[in-house]
Amino acid sequence: MPLLDSSLGRPRCTRGRLFVLACALLAFAPSALAITGELDLTATGIGLFALAVFVVAYALVMLEEKIHMRKSKPVLVAAGVIWGLIGFVYVQNGLSETSEYAFRMTLLEFTELMLFLLVAMTYINAMEERRVFDALRSWMLRKGFNYRTLFWLTGGLAFLLSPVADNLTTALLMCAVITKVAEGDKRFINLACINIVVGANAGGAFSPFGDITTLMVWQAGILEFQEFFILFLPALVNFLVPALIMSAFIKDQKPASVHEEVLLKRGARRIIALFLLTIATAVACHTLLDLPPVLGMMTGLGYLQFFGFYLRKSLPRSLARKRERYSRLGDNKKLEQLGSVVPFDVFNRVARAEWDTLLFFYGVVMCVGGLGFMGYLGLLSEALYSGWNPTWANVTLGVVSAVVDNIPVMFAVLTMQPAMSEGQWLLITLTAGVGGSLLSIGSAAGVAVMGQARGAYTFMGHLRWAPVILLGYVASILVHLWLNAGSFAALG
Numbered sequence: 001m002p003l004l005d006s007s008l009g010r011p012r013c014t015r016g017r018l019f020v021l022a023c024a025l026l027a028f029a030p031s032a033l034a035i036t037g038e039l040d041l042t043a044t045g046i047g048l049f050a051l052a053v054f055v056v057a058y059a060l061v062m063l064e065e066k067i068h069m070r071k072s073k074p075v076l077v078a079a080g081v082i083w084g085l086i087g088f089v090y091v092q093n094g095l096s097e098t099s100e101y102a103f104r105m106t107l108l109e110f111t112e113l114m115l116f117l118l119v120a121m122t123y124i125n126a127m128e129e130r131r132v133f134d135a136l137r138s139w140m141l142r143k144g145f146n147y148r149t150l151f152w153l154t155g156g157l158a159f160l161l162s163p164v165a166d167n168l169t170t171a172l173l174m175c176a177v178i179t180k181v182a183e184g185d186k187r188f189i190n191l192a193c194i195n196i197v198v199g200a201n202a203g204g205a206f207s208p209f210g211d212i213t214t215l216m217v218w219q220a221g222i223l224e225f226q227e228f229f230i231l232f233l234p235a236l237v238n239f240l241v242p243a244l245i246m247s248a249f250i251k252d253q254k255p256a257s258v259h260e261e262v263l264l265k266r267g268a269r270r271i272i273a274l275f276l277l278t279i280a281t282a283v284a285c286h287t288l289l290d291l292p293p294v295l296g297m298m299t300g301l302g303y304l305q306f307f308g309f310y311l312r313k314s315l316p317r318s319l320a321r322k323r324e325r326y327s328r329l330g331d332n333k334k335l336e337q338l339g340s341v342v343p344f345d346v347f348n349r350v351a352r353a354e355w356d357t358l359l360f361f362y363g364v365v366m367c368v369g370g371l372g373f374m375g376y377l378g379l380l381s382e383a384l385y386s387g388w389n390p391t392w393a394n395v396t397l398g399v400v401s402a403v404v405d406n407i408p409v410m411f412a413v414l415t416m417q418p419a420m421s422e423g424q425w426l427l428i429t430l431t432a433g434v435g436g437s438l439l440s441i442g443s444a445a446g447v448a449v450m451g452q453a454r455g456a457y458t459f460m461g462h463l464r465w466a467p468v469i470l471l472g473y474v475a476s477i478l479v480h481l482w483l484n485a486g487s488f489a490a491l492g
Contacts, residue, residue: 038098039089041374046089050082050374054367058403061360061441062459071441071450072356075363082370099373106369110362112294117358117448119297120169123275124176124452126304129348130268137180138262146254147182151192151247154178158199159239163207167200169279171445174200175452182255186456191246193457194465197446198437198472202239205433206231213410213432222414222425230484231430238434238476242468266318267311274303357451361444377409385418394424395477398431402442406432423484430480437469 041047057078061071083103090099127133140150154174162170178192204211206228217223278300285296371377384393401409410432420428436443440450440462449457 046085047374053078053081070356072359079363079366102373110365116294116297119301130265133176133180135262148250155195155199158196159203162200162203167204167445171200175449189456190461199239200445201437202235206235211433213406234476234480237479238472241472241475245468390424394428398435401432401435402438
């Protein structure tokens with residue numbers, strides 16, 4: 001049976017589809033409940049088999065470090081099996097067009113997600129190729145920062161930048177810095193990456209632009225723009241509690257890297273400026289033009305392509321000018337470096353994107369989308385709010401979001417529209433935003449950083465510190481319940 005709007009007596013998914021498609025364009029994870037199936041498969045053998053396939057696939061993802069199999073493989077197969085089962089059932093019931101439409105809409109969401117991620121990864125790779133992160137590493141070494149200072153510096157920047165630049169982009173940027181600074185030190189990189197993921201997710205929880213879940217709540221008209229900043233202190237506590245504990249386990253030593261002078265390649269600073277312009281374009285597309293932010297990101301890729309064309313065309317003239325200047329100064333070292341200069345090629349940067357991560361996202365989007373279409377996520381959400389106190393339901397859903405992903409969880413809650421006070425809506429916004437930090441696969445930031453710091457930051461490496469992260473999760477909830485007690489008075 002389809003989910004029905006009790007007041008209208010018709011399927012209540014039309015408005016939800018339009019809403020979630022608009023929101024998902026900024027998403028770094030799927031909105032699996034965008035489309036509700038006409039058949040409830042949750043209690044059928046096929047539905048239970050699909051659920052079991054998903055569980056097995058995720059178990060293989062969690063064992064990636066042990067079995068040395070890329071995380072994209074099991075979820076790709078699981079997605080095919082789940083949607084194959086859906087297609088079989090819907091063909092048997094003469095509803096093949098419904099399942100086809102659902103699959104195409106879910107695939108569309110992934111495509112928009114992939115393009116957004118692809119542009120962000122391309123810019124990160126371009127800045128790496130232009131030696132931006134090498135220069136930042138060299139600067140940190142010259143400043144004499146030890147591991148503990150680097151730990152706090154990158155985590156703090158992740159917390160402060162993610163409300164503006166979004167948690168995924170911020171996490172990728174800080175991860176690129178830390179892997180360059182502490183190259184080879186897997187233990188420190190793992191701790192620093194955990195801190196970055198927790199900081200980025202916490203920072204994104206108190207801003208409408210920091211995470212897709214906050215954007216969804218804001219666009220739904222549940223909370224006003226300024227009301228999100230009430231969550232600043234709870235989010236800060238969520239970051240500080242695990243950071244303080246983990247920092248005690250960091251050795252008071254400096255990176256073993258050799259001090260070196262790093263020269264930025266030509267155009268490096270301008271590529272940084274173009275990246276910031278790309279983010280601004282994406283935000284402007286959404287806020288000023290009511291167009292999908294992915295349009296701004298793809299336009300930003302065009303900025304980079306035009307600039308790459310300029311760098312290639314002007315390279316001979318630039319080299320000749322520099323040779324003349326260095327010859328006059330007698331700087332033989334820089335003259336030798338000019339001999340290794342190669343033209344900038346933006347498509348090489350695209351090719352170096354973390355494709356395993358992108359394919360993993362495809363598998364997760366399609367798997368969770370299929371299970372949502374079968375009715376599982378709606379069933380879970382309704383069971384929680386029908387039988388539990390809203391506070392416990394919201395806290396539990398935050399933990400669930402570490403496995404299922406916060407976007408479908410939040411959309412399920414928004415679709416149900418449970419009678420909750422402002423404090424409860426702020427609570428689910430907080431828990432869904434920071435709950436993903438409990439596991440490395442619980443947020444897009446964590447998944448992306450796993451790809452960026454492959455071999456150093458892993459699922460099991462993050463899981464060892466899950467109890468510490470859980471302390472921060474609980475502490476942030478208690479701070480919110482204490483500071484904002486008045487906002488819980490109306491309902492729930």
